[in-house]
Amino acid sequence: MFSIKKIYQPITLAEALEIYTSNPQLKIIAGGTDVLISLHHGKLDDVELLSIKNLTELTGINYLTDGTIEIGTMTTFTEIFRNEIINKYIPILAEASVSMGGPQIRNNATIGGNICNGAVSADSAPTLFVLNADLRIVNNEGVRIVPITEFYAGPGKVKLQSGEILTHIIIKKADYKGMYGKYIKFSNRKAMDIAMLSVATLGKVKNNKFTDLRIALGVSAPTPIRCTKAESFAFNKTIKEELIKQISEKTLLNANPRHSWRGSKVYREHLIQVLTERALKEIITMSGGKWHE
Amino acid sequence: MNEMKKINLIVNDKTYQLEVDIRESLLDVLRNRLHFTGVKEGCSVGECGACTVLIDGVPTSSCIYLAVFADGKKIRTIEGLEKDGKLSKVQQNFIDEGAIQCGFCTPGIVMTTTALVESGNKFTDEEIKREISGHFCRCTGYQKIFDAVKKSLDDK
Numbered sequence: 238m239f240s241i242k243k244i245y246q247p248i249t250l251a252e253a254l255e256i257y258t259s260n261p262q263l264k265i266i267a268g269g270t271d272v273l274i275s276l277h278h279g280k281l282d283d284v285e286l287l288s289i290k291n292l293t294e295l296t297g298i299n300y301l302t303d304g305t306i307e308i309g310t311m312t313t314f315t316e317i318f319r320n321e322i323i324n325k326y327i328p329i330l331a332e333a334s335v336s337m338g339g340p341q342i343r344n345n346a347t348i349g350g351n352i353c354n355g356a357v358s359a360d361s362a363p364t365l366f367v368l369n370a371d372l373r374i375v376n377n378e379g380v381r382i383v384p385i386t387e388f389y390a391g392p393g394k395v396k397l398q399s400g401e402i403l404t405h406i407i408i409k410k411a412d413y414k415g416m417y418g419k420y421i422k423f424s425n426r427k428a429m430d431i432a433m434l435s436v437a438t439l440g441k442v443k444n445n446k447f448t449d450l451r452i453a454l455g456v457s458a459p460t461p462i463r464c465t466k467a468e469s470f471a472f473n474k475t476i477k478e479e480l481i482k483q484i485s486e487k488t489l490l491n492a493n494p495r496h497s498w499r500g501s502k503v504y505r506e507h508l509i510q511v512l513t514e515r516a517l518k519e520i521i522t523m524s525g526g527k528w529h530e
Numbered sequence: 531m532n533e534m535k536k537i538n539l540i541v542n543d544k545t546y547q548l549e550v551d552i553r554e555s556l557l558d559v560l561r562n563r564l565h566f567t568g569v570k571e572g573c574s575v576g577e578c579g580a581c582t583v584l585i586d587g588v589p590t591s592s593c594i595y596l597a598v599f600a601d602g603k604k605i606r607t608i609e610g611l612e613k614d615g616k617l618s619k620v621q622q623n624f625i626d627e628g629a630i631q632c633g634f635c636t637p638g639i640v641m642t643t644t645a646l647v648e649s650g651n652k653f654t655d656e657e658i659k660r661e662i663s664g665h666f667c668r669c670t671g672y673q674k675i676f677d678a679v680k681k682s683l684d685d686k
């Protein structure tokens with residue numbers, strides 16, 4: 238049995254916020270695929286839970302008139318990877334979603350839980366980083382919007398205060414229109430395994446030059462990161478095999494992978510370069526560019 | 531004294547009114563309270579798929595699903611597949627293809643396969659492998675399981 242003292246199961250966001258404000262010690266549970274594992278292993282103990290599972294306001298994906306895509310945080314990875322809007326406009330997020338866990342996990346794991354859990358290996362993170370996703374966070378007093386790139390504080394830590402609930406992920410049209418993306422998850426097993434390393438790239442190519450390029454890495458630093466140095470280096474340079482090599486090398490200027498039983502630091506550095514190279518070649522091909530003479 | 535909650539569970543078309551401990555997983559309640567012991571407990575942490583049941587048609591690992599979450603939901607376990615003493619087609623295919631050895635993983639995979647069949651969707655071989663990748667089998671080496679799933683999907 239899980240070490241749970243109490244559980245609240247509100248059915249509206251307003252009700253949830255009220256309960257949370259008067260009980261700041263509560264631990265939010267969404268799909269529970271991280272929380273219940275922590276309870277099982279005793280990393281959490283004697284908790285009082287606030288279940289947001291019944292908040293239908295937080296599920297679903299909306300395409301707004303200005304092309305903004307809003308994803309409710311309670312949307313599961315299965316729902317995301319089968320969703321038409323996502324597959325049409327941001328297929329890279331479908332690709333990332335289906336790479337996580339296995340079917341039963343994806344059926345219950347939410348994208349909000351994936352972000353708020355703060356894992357460096359979170360499969361949604363690199364993709365949301367390259368999409369410049371914004372997070373809508375609410376509490377009893379109001380709303381704040383935070384770019385996901387500023388949300389992570391360290392391994393397993395995100396910048397959320399007690400009383401706050403993440404409600405939506407917002408992706409703006411300018412961040413996906415005309416862009417091609419590729420997510421590569423590298424893990425020991427093809428399913429039911431977390432990433433040893435992950436790379437997301439998103440770019441726009443014009444006259445065989447990158448007019449926009451974004452690269453994000455998972456498990457390469459204490460938080461998911463953007464490779465800003467490699468990105469600005471790539472800007473407006475003519476695409477060649479040599480350039481792809483240089484961009485991939487420059488990703489290491491932002492990365493600082495650690496050594497763990499899953500993979501050594503040196504191996505991870507090698508993977509960062511190799512996988513970035515592969516992902517870049519994919520998006521160049523998709524955007525009709527070429528790297529060989 | 532731990533907190534209890536009243537819930538309604540509909541398991542294999544039968545409604546149960548229960549007081550459950552909020553600390554219990556759906557797996558605990560199905561096995562220990564209602565004696566649906568066809569639901570297996572392997573790893574208890576969402577990794578092996580042995581505890582898979584359908585919740586409103588969706589394959590879910592019942593070991594990491596709280597019993598209180600299941601209030602009002604329709605649950606299907608392996609016990610509910612057979613009708614009038616006759617196995618379901620999926621169950622029969624698993625037998626015919628030799629996809630069962632010790633049988634511990636079987637109820638879970640059969641439930642997932644049942645959901646795939648009932649979805650009415652078509653699956654490529656790669657997609658079939660992806661859709662059953664949440665189940666560990668320590669005996670069969672998977673090929674015969676794959677064959678049984680494929681046969682079930684072709685059978686419709």
Ligand SMILES: Cc1cc2nc3c(=O)[nH]c(=O)nc-3n(C[C@H](O)[C@H](O)[C@H](O)COP(=O)(O)OP(=O)(O)OC[C@H]3O[C@@H](n4cnc5c(N)ncnc54)[C@H](O)[C@@H]3O)c2cc1C
Pocket residue numbers: 264265266267268269270271272273274289310311336337338339342345346347348349350351352353354358359360361397401402403404429430431432575576577
């Ligand atoms: C077998 C298995 C395999 C897995 N494989 C992968 C994998 O391949 N890739 C991967 O990335 N992850 C994996 N995970 C981890 C986990 O499934 C994901 O991180 C999942 O997305 C968490 O979502 P959840 O809804 O279950 O979160 P929960 O466990 O409910 O919550 C996670 C955390 O977020 C907080 N939280 C949740 N929602 C909100 C919200 N809206 N506002 C504020 N705080 C919130 C909770 O308090 C908690 O701290 C795996 C887990 C298991 C058990």
Ligand code: FES
Pocket residue numbers: 570571572573574575576577578579580581582591592593594
């Ligand atoms: S017992 Fe639930 S997945 Fe292993």
Ligand code: FES
Pocket residue numbers: 629630631632633634635636666667668669670
């Ligand atoms: S038949 Fe024994 S674990 Fe699958």
